[in-house]
Amino acid sequence: MNTHTLVLGGTGKTGRRIVERLRALDVAVRVGSRSLPFDWNDRSTWASMVDGVNAAYVSYYPDLAVPGAAETVGAFARLAHVDLTTVSQEAGAQAVHAVEAAVERLDGVRAAPREVVLSPRLVVRGTTGPPGQAERDG
Numbered sequence: 001m002n003t004h005t006l007v008l009g010g011t012g013k014t015g016r017r018i019v020e021r022l023r024a025l026d027v028a029v030r031v032g033s034r035s036l037p038f039d040w041n042d043r044s045t046w047a048s049m050v051d052g053v054n055a056a057y058v059s060y061y062p063d064l065a066v067p068g069a070a071e072t073v074g075a076f077a078r079l080a081h082v083d084l085t086t087v088s089q090e091a092g093a094q095a096v097h098a099v100e101a102a103v104e105r106l107d108g109v110r111a112a113p114r115e116v117v118l119s120p121r122l123v124v125r126g127t128t129g130p131p132g133q134a135e136r137d138g
Contacts, residue, residue: 004030004052009059011035018057034061040072046079088121 005022009015010031022029032038032049039045040061058076060069097116104110
């Protein structure tokens with residue numbers, strides 16, 4: 001059986017880059033998007049996406065913070081039989097930069113906005129439940 005890496009949202013801004021990089025490494029990629037036969041709101045489109053897949057990058061539309069998103073992604077993960085890879089948002093580092101920027105603005109040190117780019121960290125998880133202690137400790 002051929003195995004593929006599934007990239008959901010593979011035609012979007014981030015997904016497209018992931019697809020390009022995987023293909024540059026000669027990884028067989030299956031792209032799922034709203035314009036291709038995958039729709040989070042139509043579970044009948046899920047099975048064909050996960051057949052023969054051994055890894056997946058999951059991008060949930062419109063956002064994982066939407067009520068019901070965790071349950072939907074969880075249902076997909078149980079069908080897929082692959083571990084989920086999620087991106088750690090590094091909330092602590094984001095908070096530090098936000099506070100530093102606020103203090104600089106309040107102190108009059110800087111008035112113009114600045115851009116801060118934090119390196120993401122991929123976390124392989126077998127569940128959509130809360131992270132275990134090892135994942136929290138990083």
